[in-house]
Amino acid sequence: MANSVSLDHPNEPADVLEHIPPGADVIVPIQLGEPVTLLDTLEAHAESLEGVHIHRMDPYLRRRYIDGEFPGRLEHVDYFLGAGSREAFWAGHCDLVPNHFSEMPLLLRSSTKCTIALAAASPPDEHGYFSLGTNADYTAAFIGEIPFFLEVNEHMPRTFGHNQLHISQIAGWCRADRPLHEVPPAKPDDRDHRIAASIAERIPDGACLQIGVGRVPNALLASLRDHRHLGLHTEAISDGVLDLVTSGALTGTRKRQQRNKHVATFAVGTKRLFDWLDDNTAVTMEPVDWVNDPRVVANEPNFVSINATSEVDLMGQAASETIGGRYWSSSGGQADFARGAMYSPGGQAFLVLHSATSDGRSRINPRLTPGSVVTTLKNTVDHVVTEYGVAELRGRSLAKRAESLIAIAHPEHRDRLTAEARKAGLLH
Incomplete structure (x- = not known):
């Protein structure tokens, strides 16, 4: 052949x-x-x-x-x-x-x-x-x-x-001879910047990042430019990474694996990103069964995983691949990195979402919308973040989880969620 x-x-x-x-x-x-x-x-x-x-x-x-x-x-x-x-x-x-x-x-x-x-x-x-x-x-x-x-x-x-x-x-x-399909960076709104700020203050210098693509990731990358010695071991590399490298924040010098290298398994962005990737020896593209392997992720100290979800129930189950009970995407690497971060020394995992939909419906609910599927198990979910703050779930009882999640829900829904949580036996 x-x-x-x-x-x-x-x-x-x-x-x-x-x-x-x-x-x-x-x-x-x-x-x-x-x-x-x-x-x-x-x-x-x-x-x-x-x-x-x-x-x-x-x-x-x-x-x-x-x-x-x-x-x-x-x-x-x-x-x-x-x-x-x-x-x-x-x-x-x-x-x-x-x-x-x-x-x-x-x-x-x-x-x-x-x-x-x-x-x-x-x-x-x-x-x-x-x-x-x-x-x-x-x-x-x-x-x-x-x-x-x-x-x-x-x-x-x-x-x-x-x-x-x-x-x-x-x-x-x-x-x-065909130009690559470009995906311009999504522009964050005020809610995205508030979510990003809540996460950025919890990320130490020297942390290793896995961060998705979208408005909150773009806001977060912009908010990390004053950090130092950050590393990248991520699923998708996007335009926001370029500015973090230029600022001197992203160097990879504290990584345990592929030190001094920016690791990803695919790229999505604009021609600016494609030009930066070309012949760039600081970037290494690796197969997903290594990059996303939770055992590999766990070897990086202070690993921080940030991914989006579409709905969370009051026990902490996260539905990230369905919207309104209808399939929209799939699991991707969300659970891979959440599990890996769990076992990383000093690791943290964040699931982010707006507190409500564009028509005012709460994204935090007593139970998931019928037809929705659980992407990340309640036992794995670490932090859930909305524009109203961070709910810490790892190691907490069902009652504490419900309290924390109601506290970051949209204010218009908190009384209803509290009443329904009591009716469901989650709060007493």
């Missing part, structure tokens, strides 16, 4: 079809790692395919195969609903497999044939190595195990870490 692949003569996109037998299970990276041209090719030739399933998380783009246009020939299996698959799932056109992000490679190995990986990549270097660029995720875990067919995009930054493939390791590659 490898000897027929040449750096000087790329393949045609249609050559990928030679590697897609009937019943194939195709692995595609999360988000920006999508090889757009190769998936276009599979859709264009879907009538010649048989029983092919594409396994991936969080697709940005809506696609014909995701929308169920090729039943029995080319179908989508999702592991985290994204903008490109959410409506298709609601309409019954694709499946969703529950998972912890850290376990994705294990799940794929045990439940699929792992026929081939199709991925976007940066151009090869002079030594014949390709980089998966913005991605490592679950896909990089299969380097050396299964064939890869790469779509080389001139706009993909070259990154370092365990996301490199040599020309001898791939089944083929083709060229593309």
Whole structure:
């Protein structure tokens, strides 16, 4: 296989079809790692395919195969609903497999044939190595195990870490010239800044951070610029990290693993971030079954995990993948990092949410909305944060938990929550 692949003569996109037998299970990276041209090719030739399933998380783009246009020939299996698959799932056109992000490679190995990986990549270097660029995720875990067919995009930054493939390791590659999909940083509002301030004052210098993407994370990153010796060991790296590095706050000098390196498993942001990532040896992209492994996370002292949730009940159960009882995303790495932070010496985990929805409904309730699923168990949840403060739950009784959560609920709902907590036997 490898000897027929040449750096000087790329393949045609249609050559990928030679590697897609009937019943194939195709692995595609999360988000920006999508090889757009190769998936276009599979859709264009879907009538010649048989029983092919594409396994991936969080697709940005809506696609014909995701929308169920090729039943029995080319179908989508999702592991985290994204903008490109959410409506298709609601309409019954694709499946969703529950998972912890850290376990994705294990799940794929045990439940699929792992026929081939199709991925976007940066151009090869002079030594014949390709980089998966913005991605490592679950896909990089299969380097050396299964064939890869790469779509080389001139706009993909070259990154370092365990996301490199040599020309001898791939089944083929083709060229593309397409700017990467950009996600501008979400602008925080006053509630987000208040949440961020409550967390920032609890983060010591030298802490190692896992922080998500969104308004509260952006507010928090901005509020940490006066900290020093912070480290990064995170799922997604975003634009906010750049300013933290520039300010001198984020250095990684106190980390125990990958010291002096900013560790992530994928990137999401703007061209500014992509340009910063390109040939940046301070950043290392690692497979998710290492980055998100709670046992790896626990090895970092003072690990701080910050993630968003959509609803919390008065016992501390957090529903983070459904909204109003309807599936919106999936578990991702929230529980991975919450568990890891629990065992980290000095570790802390924060779940953040606004106290109420845009139409005034409380996000803290006596019980979760029917149809909602628990993402992070009450036994694992450490802190819950709203714009009204921090509820410390770890090691507290059900009554103390209910009191703490009611105290950070929206003021308009506190009396009702107290009455309902008494009725439920949580408060006496």
